[in-house]
Amino acid sequence: MRADPAEFRLVSPGDLQVVLSLLASEPTEWLPIAGGTDLMVLYSAGKLPNRKLVNIWNIPELRQIEVFPDTIRIGAACTYTALRGHDDVSREFPLLAAAASWTGGIANQNRGTLGGNIANASPAADSLPALLVYDAEVTLISVRGNRRVAYRDFHQGYKQTALAADELIRDISLPRRFSGYVSHARKVGARNAQAISKVCLAALGIIANGAIRDARLALGSVAPIPLRLHETERSLAGKKIEPSLIGTVRQSVEREIRPIDDIRSTARYRAAVAANLVVEFLEKLATERTRA
Amino acid sequence: MNPSPGTGTKCQILFTVNGEARKVLAHPMERLLDVLRNDLALKGTKEGCGEGECGSCSVLLDGMLVNSCLVPVVQATGASIVTIEGMSAQALMIPLQEAFLECGGTQCGICTPGMILAAVHLLEKTPEPAPADIREGLAGNLCRCTGYQQIFEAVAMAARRMVRK
Numbered sequence: 001m002r003a004d005p006a007e008f009r010l011v012s013p014g015d016l017q018v019v020l021s022l023l024a025s026e027p028t029e030w031l032p033i034a035g036g037t038d039l040m041v042l043y044s045a046g047k048l049p050n051r052k053l054v055n056i057w058n059i060p061e062l063r064q065i066e067v068f069p070d071t072i073r074i075g076a077a078c079t080y081t082a083l084r085g086h087d088d089v090s091r092e093f094p095l096l097a098a099a100a101s102w103t104g105g106i107a108n109q110n111r112g113t114l115g116g117n118i119a120n121a122s123p124a125a126d127s128l129p130a131l132l133v134y135d136a137e138v139t140l141i142s143v144r145g146n147r148r149v150a151y152r153d154f155h156q157g158y159k160q161t162a163l164a165a166d167e168l169i170r171d172i173s174l175p176r177r178f179s180g181y182v183s184h185a186r187k188v189g190a191r192n193a194q195a196i197s198k199v200c201l202a203a204l205g206i207i208a209n210g211a212i213r214d215a216r217l218a219l220g221s222v223a224p225i226p227l228r229l230h231e232t233e234r235s236l237a238g239k240k241i242e243p244s245l246i247g248t249v250r251q252s253v254e255r256e257i258r259p260i261d262d263i264r265s266t267a268r269y270r271a272a273v274a275a276n277l278v279v280e281f282l283e284k285l286a287t288e289r290t291r292a
Numbered sequence: 293m294n295p296s297p298g299t300g301t302k303c304q305i306l307f308t309v310n311g312e313a314r315k316v317l318a319h320p321m322e323r324l325l326d327v328l329r330n331d332l333a334l335k336g337t338k339e340g341c342g343e344g345e346c347g348s349c350s351v352l353l354d355g356m357l358v359n360s361c362l363v364p365v366v367q368a369t370g371a372s373i374v375t376i377e378g379m380s381a382q383a384l385m386i387p388l389q390e391a392f393l394e395c396g397g398t399q400c401g402i403c404t405p406g407m408i409l410a411a412v413h414l415l416e417k418t419p420e421p422a423p424a425d426i427r428e429g430l431a432g433n434l435c436r437c438t439g440y441q442q443i444f445e446a447v448a449m450a451a452r453r454m455v456r457k
């Protein structure tokens with residue numbers, strides 16, 4: 001059944017403090033809406049449980065991208081288009097810019113926000129593996145104050161996050177120490193735009209003295225939450241990229257992930273693709289180094 | 293606008309549509325798509341899927357291509373909106389129309405307003421698009437009739453003709 005707009009409230013104070021007071025006054029009642037690309041789909045399908053919404057699309061503090069010497073701070077309501085169009089973000093955080101470029105078509109990128117992707121907490125969300133490998137930190141804000149949470153601790157279980165009912169995600173900070181890394185982003189789905197990933201990879205690596213000094217790997221759609229492959233990363237550290245390594249890496253990736261069968265794919269397919277993507281990354285890492 | 297209307301209360305929304313100041317009385321969660329079609333009788337904006345997948349409801353909101361089925365009308369307060377009806381004022385419109393006709397870019401026509409808006413949005417930013425740019429720019433717009441190739445060719449042709457002018 002289509003939703004009846006008369007049954008919903010949507011207020012638009014246009015002021016961060018007023019939004020926060022509203023969230024604090026009746027926590028769990030009010031739901032923030034940014035670009036609406038997740039919420040409006042639910043709403044139209046008659047599946048939105050909340051009846052009270054508060055607009056955060058027009059809050060200037062949430063739309064800024066600030067560049068500091070050590071970090072880049074991205075306001076939670078920045079759109080994918082804003083991320084792709086920002087020189088420092090696309091140069092230093094290409095995994096995030098790549099994810100932004102395939103989060104739906106251009107119209108979706110003009111409305112969908114990074115904060116919305118984080119709060120929506122889908123295991124298939126495309127920007128979240130990039131946040132994991134870049135050691136992103138989120139700032140949460142409420143009338144009680146600010147707190148900062150590492151993104152790896154924020155997303156706790158299937159569709160579960162550390163966000164309290166009276167809090168907003170204010171911004172996402174990315175440390176500026178990965179520009180020397182080789183990066184590799186891949187989405188495998190029916191198509192790039194407008195299709196939910198069957199598997200997506202965000203990977204960073206750096207080589208020193210012919211061996212892997214540091215590898216950082218995260219996958220989407222292979223577990224209830226976006227997954228960092230810590231064990232596989234450890235098994236790569238200090239190793240030369242050789243044919244013998246590839247076999248053990250495949251096994252390690254398949255051991256670490258927990259894919260499921262669903263309408264988009266099967267667990268077996270996802271496991272095979274996840275391993276292929278990591279191998280593809282290692283091959284890229286090996287050739288980029290030879291070129292350097 | 294009253295910042296905190298109760299449930300069931302309509303609010304007054306002011307915005308500019310195709311260059312004209314307009315005022316509507318609407319529930320804040322009404323979809324911009326419905327307000328354009330029902331309150332303003334601008335039926336050129338189509339509803340295909342109603343869930344952000346097909347692009348047939350595309351409009352420009354402050355110059356940005358958006359799917360109007362996913363925009364609650366309150367978020368368009370004060371904005372400048374351009375629908376397909378407002379496109380005739382655009383320099384790009386004549387070459388696009390001619391190219392769509394010449395290349396067979398339109399059959400049933402349901403996707404066409406959205407395709408044109410997506411094409412205009414693309415060509416304003418990228419006047420000389422590569423084939424990959426055209427595919428990316430139109431990736432959010434589905435067509436059940438043409439098979440897309442004709443539409444891509446039409447956009448490329450319109451771009452060439454505009455650049456030559």
Ligand SMILES: Cc1cc2nc3c(=O)[nH]c(=O)nc-3n(C[C@H](O)[C@H](O)[C@H](O)COP(=O)(O)OP(=O)(O)OC[C@H]3O[C@@H](n4cnc5c(N)ncnc54)[C@H](O)[C@@H]3O)c2cc1C
Nearest residue numbers: 034035036037038039104113115116117119125126169344
């Ligand atoms: C056609 C289509 C294609 C899509 N393709 C992809 C894709 O390829 N990959 C992908 O990952 N996603 C995709 N999406 C999903 C969606 O676009 C993203 O998840 C987007 O980032 C959501 O952002 P939003 O601002 O639109 O969120 P909204 O719909 O406004 O909100 C989503 C949720 O986040 C909460 N929220 C939003 N901002 C904040 C904040 N600052 N603080 C606290 N809570 C907040 C809301 O309360 C709500 O629960 C697609 C959606 C559509 C319609």
Ligand code: FES
Nearest residue numbers: 340341342347361
């Ligand atoms: S009707 Fe809006 S995208 Fe399909």
Ligand code: FES
Nearest residue numbers: 399400435436437
């Ligand atoms: S012409 Fe019929 S949907 Fe495109």
